[in-house]
Amino acid sequence: MQNSLQNLFEEYLTKKSLFVNKDSLTIRYDPSEIPHRDEQISVLAQITAPSLRGERPSNIIVYGKTGTGKTVVTNHVCKQLCLTAESKNIPLRTIYVNCKMNKVADTEYRLFAYLANSLGKKVPATGLPTHEVYKTFFNALEEEEKVIIVILDEIDSLVKRQGCDILYNLTRINSELEKSKLSFIGISNDITFTDNLDPRVKSGLNEEELIFPPYDAVQLKEILSTRSKLAFMRGVVDNTVISKCAAYAAREHGDARRALDLLRVSGELAERENSVKIEEAHVDLAEKKVETDKVMELVKKQPKQSLLVFYSIIQTSRNREAPLFTGEVYDIYRGLCVNTNTKSLTQRRISDLIAELDMLGLLNAKVISKGRYGRTREITLTLSKRLQSKVEELVREVFSL
DNA sequence: CGAGATTCATGTGAAGTATACCTTTAGGCTTAA
DNA sequence: AAGCCTAAAGGTATACTTCACATGAATCTCGTA
16 A cells, blocks of 8 residues: 555656646736736726826726636736836835635725735734724834735625725725825626715725726637646647637636636646546546536535535425525525534524525525515525535535434 | 405514623732842 | 733624514405496
């Protein structure tokens, strides 16, 4: 056993990798070229450029669906901005926050805590008054004596959860700052997100806006082939593979991240099979794996109670085509709590948890009225059968069912 | 027959509770003069 | 007397519960044609 493991590792080392630089296919990678985004880049650069003269740039909201390059472009421009500033000794700083990340920046308190933290101030996870955390952040800002650009990724989910007061407070900070200047780049998947915003907030935050259209299949192909040249050894990827990845991703509203994931995972699968090049079959396998990984990642992050609720929903809908209602799910959930020795939450809370699962895209829950028969959420699953059973498996593991 | 009232099942908002954690402060102990 | 540590007091955020009211179309009711 031990020996074979060692063999495996040694074999792995001697084996030639298909990859030269796998990082260039991940989302963390900042490519030097971002094809088909010249316009967005230059607009963003123009808007943020005043920061180099110590002026406060306008606040911007960046719209676009997932994988249209919002985050990459924003980070890219900010990085270049910072590099320029650094070389010329200009006081400038950018902070990136993802507002969707659970338990990181999804409330006002946590957002300020995160921001303060990234300016080097330690703030405890709980206990302080929110205003105190706000002050800590504010003072940290003043101490910097810089122009500071805060990038709020997935800002729409923050607003959906917490309302727009947070944004109001954020936009207000500026008028109180003396030594530093603050501006925002909000990134949103939802184009309609400013519609329900308080007009004061809207005018403050939405000084400029920038829209990222989805990529089409041709553009995706181009992106993929640029990146694949960086990522793979020569002759590993051929055109048909790239076309296939692009086609799959184009089907999903032109999501470049997905396309890159597909290509990377295809490569990994091919490598694992000791294949010398990526075959179309690998892409098909990768398509499944990418989807699975994405969902499983998300599910794993959910708190136990949400998992139980989700599990109840999957269980109930298994033998049924018709959509489920909150009440049924709650009954199943209660039973499950007894089985797993878990303290069950109230229906009120479950109602909120279901709404959260809906927000995460793990299911569809629509509030409907059934007339005489009351009002409820109509719940349908969006995951494929295969993924459903994967989730079931995971939940059973967690609760050792 | 049709307009308006009724009804159901649960959505939804507000206020309250439990828990975990924070800072402040007062008291007690130690130490150095 | 000054300095340091500790534990209690008083405060907050968050996740959840409790309470009370809101919702909205299918169904019922009853007056009218």
